[in-house]
Amino acid sequence: MRIFLNLIPVILISLIAYVFTSMLLPTYKQTISLARELNKLRNQEKDLLELERIISELNKDKNISSLLAQKETLETWLPREPKITEIMAYLVNTYRILNLGEFPGSNFNLSKEENYFVSPYVLPVSSVNFDLSFEKIDLAKLQEFISYIDKSSRLMEINKAGLSWNEKENNVSANLEVAAYYLILNPSKNK
Structure with missing residues (x-):
């Protein structure tokens, strides 16, 4: 009986650890995948901002803006x-x-x-x-x-x-x- 009483805390700790890992592991995996998606979106945002900067600089060029204004002639x-x-x-x-x-x-x-x-x-x-x-x-x-x-x-x-x-x-x-x-x-x- 004494062995059983000594094993109860180990069993309880193992059971609690199992419940926590079974609950937390999917949440942890989901958090990691969300962090990856967030990084991809941040990289895409940087690319879009760079493209916007390039477009705004190109629009400042008089030759290119006149070409865009005369798009039908170019076609x-x-x-x-x-x-x-x-x-x-x-x-x-x-x-x-x-x-x-x-x-x-x-x-x-x-x-x-x-x-x-x-x-x-x-x-x-x-x-x-x-x-x-x-x-x-x-x-x-x-x-x-x-x-x-x-x-x-x-x-x-x-x-x-x-x-x-x-x-x-x-x-x-x-x-x-x-x-x-x-x-x-x-x-x-x-x-």
Whole structure:
């Protein structure tokens, strides 16, 4: 009996310790996970504050604020999608304005290659390339057509030009490869 009386305090202490640990352990685990979540949120808050600071500094720049004010013009000049139908409409209208006859159509190639206009990671673009052929076109009309391409509201350039001059008829046969650019929203970071 004496052994049993000596064991009662040990049993009671063990039972109390078990009850406390079974009650406190989940609360302790929950507290640790809440502390981790709180740290993640604090880090995200720091990142957001840094982004707000960068945005406010960028808004102070007159060039960037004027670009943001003219967002529609920027979308016309360098759209975020290829917009091939708009290119086709522009070419058809140019043919009509210059009295070049019916637009014969063209082969369009979407390029997946990333180019940058200023330096790496500044203004990432890709291009829509299309080929145009002219048979027996007046040189002045060809120069006017090239001028229309250069003065387009869309960012376009002539990559390749093949010309053959016919002196007797005073006309030119021409093959042009034209590139119309569009903005890449998510450029790859491997360059």
